[in-house]
Amino acid sequence: MSLLVVGSVAFDALETPFGKVERTLGGAATYFSVAASYFTHVNLVGVVGDDFTKSDAAVFKGRRIDISGLERAPGKTFFWAGRYGADPNERVTLATELNVFASFQPKLPEAFRASRHVFLANIDPTLQHSVLRQISGKPRMVALDTMNYWIEKTPAELRTILAHTQILMINDMEARMLSNEHNLLRAARHIFKLGPKALVVKRGEHGAMMVHDGGIFSVPAFPLEEVHDPTGAGDSFAGGFMGYLSSAPRLDDGVMRRAMVYGSVMGSFAVEKFGLERIRRVTRREIDTRAKHFYKLTQFKL
Amino acid sequence: MSLLVVGSVAFDALETPFGKVERTLGGAATYFSVAASYFTHVNLVGVVGDDFTKSDAAVFKGRRIDISGLERAPGKTFFWAGRYGADPNERVTLATELNVFASFQPKLPEAFRASRHVFLANIDPTLQHSVLRQISGKPRMVALDTMNYWIEKTPAELRTILAHTQILMINDMEARMLSNEHNLLRAARHIFKLGPKALVVKRGEHGAMMVHDGGIFSVPAFPLEEVHDPTGAGDSFAGGFMGYLSSAPRLDDGVMRRAMVYGSVMGSFAVEKFGLERIRRVTRREIDTRAKHFYKLTQFKL
Numbered sequence: 001m002s003l004l005v006v007g008s009v010a011f012d013a014l015e016t017p018f019g020k021v022e023r024t025l026g027g028a029a030t031y032f033s034v035a036a037s038y039f040t041h042v043n044l045v046g047v048v049g050d051d052f053t054k055s056d057a058a059v060f061k062g063r064r065i066d067i068s069g070l071e072r073a074p075g076k077t078f079f080w081a082g083r084y085g086a087d088p089n090e091r092v093t094l095a096t097e098l099n100v101f102a103s104f105q106p107k108l109p110e111a112f113r114a115s116r117h118v119f120l121a122n123i124d125p126t127l128q129h130s131v132l133r134q135i136s137g138k139p140r141m142v143a144l145d146t147m148n149y150w151i152e153k154t155p156a157e158l159r160t161i162l163a164h165t166q167i168l169m170i171n172d173m174e175a176r177m178l179s180n181e182h183n184l185l186r187a188a189r190h191i192f193k194l195g196p197k198a199l200v201v202k203r204g205e206h207g208a209m210m211v212h213d214g215g216i217f218s219v220p221a222f223p224l225e226e227v228h229d230p231t232g233a234g235d236s237f238a239g240g241f242m243g244y245l246s247s248a249p250r251l252d253d254g255v256m257r258r259a260m261v262y263g264s265v266m267g268s269f270a271v272e273k274f275g276l277e278r279i280r281r282v283t284r285r286e287i288d289t290r291a292k293h294f295y296k297l298t299q300f301k302l
Numbered sequence: 303m304s305l306l307v308v309g310s311v312a313f314d315a316l317e318t319p320f321g322k323v324e325r326t327l328g329g330a331a332t333y334f335s336v337a338a339s340y341f342t343h344v345n346l347v348g349v350v351g352d353d354f355t356k357s358d359a360a361v362f363k364g365r366r367i368d369i370s371g372l373e374r375a376p377g378k379t380f381f382w383a384g385r386y387g388a389d390p391n392e393r394v395t396l397a398t399e400l401n402v403f404a405s406f407q408p409k410l411p412e413a414f415r416a417s418r419h420v421f422l423a424n425i426d427p428t429l430q431h432s433v434l435r436q437i438s439g440k441p442r443m444v445a446l447d448t449m450n451y452w453i454e455k456t457p458a459e460l461r462t463i464l465a466h467t468q469i470l471m472i473n474d475m476e477a478r479m480l481s482n483e484h485n486l487l488r489a490a491r492h493i494f495k496l497g498p499k500a501l502v503v504k505r506g507e508h509g510a511m512m513v514h515d516g517g518i519f520s521v522p523a524f525p526l527e528e529v530h531d532p533t534g535a536g537d538s539f540a541g542g543f544m545g546y547l548s549s550a551p552r553l554d555d556g557v558m559r560r561a562m563v564y565g566s567v568m569g570s571f572a573v574e575k576f577g578l579e580r581i582r583r584v585t586r587r588e589i590d591t592r593a594k595h596f597y598k599l600t601q602f603k604l
């Protein structure tokens with residue numbers, strides 16, 4: 001079933017202990033849609049500048065990604081430059097140039113309005129809301145990401161869109177900031193009052209946790225000897241999660257748990273190489289093999 | 303089968319966001335032996351001062367803990383005072399008074415020398431080594447804890463005892479310091495060259511990870527709404543782990559995994575109340591129920 005993603009498409013300059021790239025395609029919607037396309041059909045809405053070339057668009061080709069909602073605006077594409085330390089959590093932002101993204105007004109092509117699953121990547125909550133208003137009917141599932149900036153600057157707008165959200169997917173720091181609770185279970189209870197029925201907390205090298213009516217489910221990060229580039233891990237996680245979920249006939253606890261695992265699988269592939277290099281070339285067979293590795297990593301008998 | 307623990311018995315003064323105690327019995331060997339006694343018989347070796355009363359000793363009564371190796375020395379018992387913030391990882395040491403612990407020379411009662419399982423809690427590696435030399439025959443399993451102080455100050459002595467250790471149980475910071483590797487898989491590979499066949503990394507609120515020939519196993523921390531007192535969590539984990547393992551007829555990967563779960567169970571109980579309050583009163587039934595909760599927390603089907 002169709003999955004809509006609205007978010008950033010960007011060029012990234014990245015530096016990690018394993019190397020450096022001057023300009024590689026990135027952005028939340030990019031990582032998300034590539035990751036999700038292994039599981040379902042994805043409708044992408046975003047904006048790029050006139051520096052976005054055919055070869056940049058090649059990453060979307062030959063996949064189940066419809067980029068008819070990828071608007072082209074005069075000016076330059078969103079640009080982000082960052083550096084990571086030996087500890088992947090130590091991220092320094094060197095540059096953020098919004099460029100065409102600064103005046104982005106998401107417009108859903110007619111065909112996208114029937115999307116049954118929606119992922120609102122981390123953008124202005126007012127824009128996230130405008131996306132939902134363009135959807136016809138009630139979607140089966142709306143998931144949302146946000147960040148400290150919106151939690152602080154636009155709390156009212158964020159609350160409005162949260163009331164329409166079923167799954168909130170944020171990191172632990174954001175969960176704490178949004179709820180004013182250090183403890184993540186208490187944070188979840190606070191967040192459920194705002195609308196979401198499920199909280200998915202992305203914890204980087206510590207894995208991910210889901211709290212919902214079905215209980216609590218925890219999955220570790222996949223142990224890798226080398227994390228080449230942490231960029232996009234969270235969005236790839238979201239892509240695997242929502243991609244799997246969108247393809248499932250029912251939405252029960254078992255499906256949600258598997259979605260957590262497939263999200264973790266895609267996040268783990270994303271960080272193995274720079275930019276999209278790994279997740280654009282992974283095979284469905286490799287995805288299923290890694291899911292089995294997650295099984296081996298966590299299962300026990302009593 | 304018998305399990306020997308050698309380590310500190312102490313009085314703690316504790317302050318957390320949930321309260322304050324002026325003086326409560328603690329110490330690594332205390333938490334360890336209480337936790338392990340739910341699974342097996344424990345031989346305890348340690349030292350206390352003349353301020354250690356009968357009512358202090360009551361915690362060991364009525365359990366499978368032999369305290370004939372708990373030496374009584376003139377002077378005061380080891381004293382530690384600490385404060386924790388809302389984030390349980392933020393620990394401030396307010397006072398450390400070694401007292402009788404400063405001149406501790408572990409002496410194993412004759413009956414303890416046949417102990418088949420040994421846990422060397424965090425003390426001077428030279429003392430840890432002297433304990434092993436008092437053991438008759440080759441123990442079935444030797445596990446060891448250590449800390450940044452010994453890693454920095456006595457690296458040669460630590461290497462000597464590591465050569466006789468099968469399981470190293472430390473936290474992530476210590477694993478990184480000992481191996482000079484940020485990545486925990488690389489840290490494990492480095493540590494295996496020093497002797498241990500298994501590395502168990504205690505990660506506090508992020509759970510625990512085991513790396514050994516059977517592969518990698520990861521278990522999350524039990525999600526609790528309130529962590530009243532994080533003191534002793536790691537030693538209670540070690541007690542549950544080694545206690546379960548000592549009671550197992552075989553030492554295979556399945557047993558090691560369950561040991562990780564029972565360790566996590568005991569660590570999770572330890573932090574629910576101040577000092578030993580919770581783990582001294584927990585029942586075997588509650589332990590098994592929580593193990594099932596860990597199962598529910600982590601299991602999925604593909």
